[in-house]
Amino acid sequence: MNQDNSSETRSVPARVNKTNVFTSVVWIIPLVALVAGGWLLMKQIRETGPRITLLMDSAEGIEVNNTVVKVLNVDVGRVIRIKLRDDRKGVEVTAQLNADAKELMRSDTQFWVVKPRIDQSGVTGLNTLLSGSYIAFTPGKSSEEKHTFEVQDIPPIAAIGQSGLRLKLTGKNDKILNVGSPVLYENFMVGMIESARFEPADQTVHYTVFIQSPNDKLINSNSRFWLSSGFHIETSANGIKVDSAPLGALISGAISFDAPKTGDSHAVKNNDQFTLYDSQSEVANLPDGRSIYYTAFFKQSVRGLTAGSPVEYKGINIGVVTDVPYFDRNDSLHLFENGWIPVRLRLEPARMEINADAQSKDVWKQQFQTALDKGLTATISSNNLITGTKMVELTEPRGSSPKLKPHTVYGGDTVIATQTGGLDDLQVQVANLLEKFNSLPLDKTVNNLNGSLAELKTTLKSADAALKSVNSLVGKPQTQNLPAELNATLRELRETLKGVSPQSPVYSDVQSTLQSLDKTLKDAQPVIQTLKEKPNALIFNQNAKDPIPKGSR
Incomplete structure (x- = not known):
């Protein structure tokens, strides 16, 4: 039995079965997660653009994760960090851009802050009142990449793609x-x-x-x-x-x-x-290659004459004043000694070539020198009476007015003779006239005039008395009855002469005398009638109106 038991308890060799690890469900899930993570990482890398640094004076209106970066009003990035610059001269803003903006970051790319603004172009940026300020940029065209930019406060003038x-x-x-x-x-x-x-x-x-x-x-x-x-x-x-x-x-x-x-x-x-x-x-008034320079000396005031004032010849603008005053080296130290002010003039041949071919500078210099030899002079004239501006006028000499030409050449320029003219000359003449008027014996003349007026007053009183006497004489009844008495006398004389024979010489003489007397009475009749109607006709003109006395002043 013991042998049988030992045979029953004898161990049997184990058999091992090999299993494929890839067929295990336990390992499939981590593998799928690894593949998905790698794919997401690659996608993230592909979709993530560059990270740029923006340098600004102030971060006003800029917020982390809220302020966006736009181009053509399309969001292409966002602000992720704000910090002070190391030099303490502003702030440093870091923005993360999308992959779409990667190729737009060039050395000539321009950034600016969009916010509400009112300027000469009008009102802009009103849409940022609700959404907040944002950063915009214009893509550059340079082949060089760049990731640090200065941000401007206003938009650039040239728009995207504008030439x-x-x-x-x-x-x-x-x-x-x-x-x-x-x-x-x-x-x-x-x-x-x-x-x-x-x-x-x-x-x-x-x-x-x-x-x-x-x-x-x-x-x-x-x-x-x-x-x-x-x-x-x-x-x-x-x-x-x-x-x-x-x-x-x-x-x-x-x-x-x-x-x-x-x-x-x-x-x-x-x-x-x-x-x-x-x-x-x-x-x-810029000069050209043919400009000709001259200098003129004036003893009158140059107030109102400035650089840019016109130079005219008979109303034609032929040049411009370039310097007022135009002193040579140290010449202004003798200002009160000399009493003159030099002025530099520039003549422009192009202004004189009216409907004519252009001539050389030498030709015009010769023509102008000929005019100077004939006596062409410069005067200061009024350009505008309201503003008081002056100009230089080139004219022929006037009468015996004194001319000023202290130099032939001054500062390398030919000197033009000058004389007074315009309002200044008129003021001098008026001053001379007033001086002569003040020298007149006005006191004596006034005394004589007062005596003449007193005599005239006496004469007028005598004339008034005579007029009153004549009016009294004419107004008497005897004077008014004189014509009737003369007629009665003539009738009596005719009755007396009836007794004279017409054949006698006496009769003939008396008849002739009577005819002459009758004619005389007829001629005197209008005068007597006038005296009756206007007693003062013997003194005043009867055809003129009665004088009206003037009131006292």
């Missing part, structure tokens, strides 16, 4: 315009100012302007730029001219330019340099 021409303007101006101010061509807005800064070292103003296409074709190498104020008042001999610019220029001012097309003009390139002048009148 045009950028120019550099420099001038010593007395004011500076704001970025965004318009650039005008004949009052048409063709561009805007992109940047403006003042350089203290040389006291110049530097601008960058952008001229949109196709307006950039107006610019050539001879173009001239000047500041244009919003409201311009110009006074001249023709009166007062008021010129108003467009609304944008009225608010902030503008830069204007012209485009003279001459044979030597050529096209310009980006970032070419031009000079910026203060006004259009300064541009109009």
Whole structure:
């Protein structure tokens, strides 16, 4: 039995079955999770764009996870961090962009903050009153990538994809315009100012302007730029001219330019340099290669005569005053000794070539020298009585007026003889007349006049007394009855003569006498009738009206 039991309890060898680990459900789930995670990671990498740094002066209106980054009004990123810059000169904003914006981050990409703004372009950014400010940018075209940018406070002038021409303007101006101010061509807005800064070292103003296409074709190498104020008042001999610019220029001012097309003009390139002048009148008075300079000395006041005042010959503008006064080196130290003020003039041959071919500078110098040899002189005349501006007028000499020509050449320029004229000359003549009038013996003349008036008064009193006597005589009844008495006497004389024979000589003489007397009485009848009607006819003219006495002063 023991043997049987031992045989029953003998162990049997174990059999091992091999199982494939990949067929186990336990390992399938982690594997699927790993694959999904990798796919999501790759997708995240593909959809996530670059992380950029934006440098700003202030974080006003910018919030983490709320402020978005847009291009063409499409969200392409979001602000994820804001911190102070290491140099304490602003803030550093970090923004995470989408993959769509990866190729847009170039070295010439421009960023700015969009917020409510009122400027010369109008009212913009009103939609941000509810949604909040956001950061916008214009994609660059450079091949160089960049991830740190300066954020501007205002939008750039050139829009996305907009072509045009950028120019550099420099001038010593007395004011500076704001970025965004318009650039005008004949009052048409063709561009805007992109940047403006003042350089203290040389006291110049530097601008960058952008001229949109196709307006950039107006610019050539001879173009001239000047500041244009919003409201311009110009006074001249023709009166007062008021010129108003467009609304944008009225608010902030503008830069204007012209485009003279001459044979030597050529096209310009980006970032070419031009000079910026203060006004259009300064541009109009710019010299050219044929300008001729002269100097004139005046002993009268030069008040009202300024640089830019016209120089005219018989009403034709032929030049301009360039310097008032124009003293040579140390010559102003003898101002009170000499008593004259030198003024520099510039004559422009182009203004004298009216409907004529252009002549050389030497030809015009010779013609003008011939006129000077004949006595052509310069005088200061009034240009506008209201504003008191003056001008220089070139005229032929007048009479024996003294001429002033202390030098033949002064400061390298030929000197023109001068003489007084205009209102100043009139004032001198009036002053001389008043001086002569004051030297007259007025007291003696007035005393004699008073004596003559007293004698006249006595004579008038005597005449008045005589008139009263005549009126009294004429008014007596005897004088008025004189014609009737004469008629009665004649009738009696006729009765007496009836006794005289008609054949006697006495009769004949008496008859002739009576006829003469009768004729005389007939002639006297109108006079007597006039005396009856107007007793004072013997003194005053009977055909004139009665004098009306004047009242006392």
